[in-house]
Amino acid sequence: METSQQLTDKARELQARIAPQIEEARKNLSDLNTRITTYIRQNPGTSLLAALAAGFLIGKIATRRW
């Protein structure tokens, strides 16, 4: 009975410690997503050309014989 209580307490403590970090990570990711989409929408040509170039490079590297 005591062990289960201890386990529950530990789990609660862990959750209390981790929850803010998870929330902060979620906020950071959301912020990053907003910034990326805003940049893409503001510079569609640049973004598409950069993506095209990146894909081209990946294709070249993938076909390269090592």
Add this chain to the structure above:
Amino acid sequence: MPETTHNSQSKGTGNGADHRGIGERVEHINQSAQELWSEAQGAVTQLKETLDIQGRVERHPYGMILAAVGVGYVLGGGLFSSLTGGLLRLGFRVAALPFVKQELLSLAKGALQNARGGTDAGQAPAAAAAAPAEPPKAV
């Protein structure tokens, strides 16, 4: 060649007609060039409207970026590479996962039911419970 004939014929009338003829031709060429330019501009505008890249990027920014990466990948010659094969295999596996999951779940449920039936009835069905549990291992 008709110009020389025209020139030789208009010798008697003087240079005024020649100048007028050249001017008309230049004007005609200019007009044609302007028409061509406006047509080209119209075609480009129509193409832009048809493709609607700006709107598409506005609506699906990540999708368009992925599509551009894909086009670049194909242009870079990566289509027939081992990486493409690996990606395709991974895609098939991910796509087949829901079906396999369903199968595994039904097998597990059957095994559980058999096991419960075995404990209720006696010891003998324990072997029967072990049998349905084997297929998931094989998968």
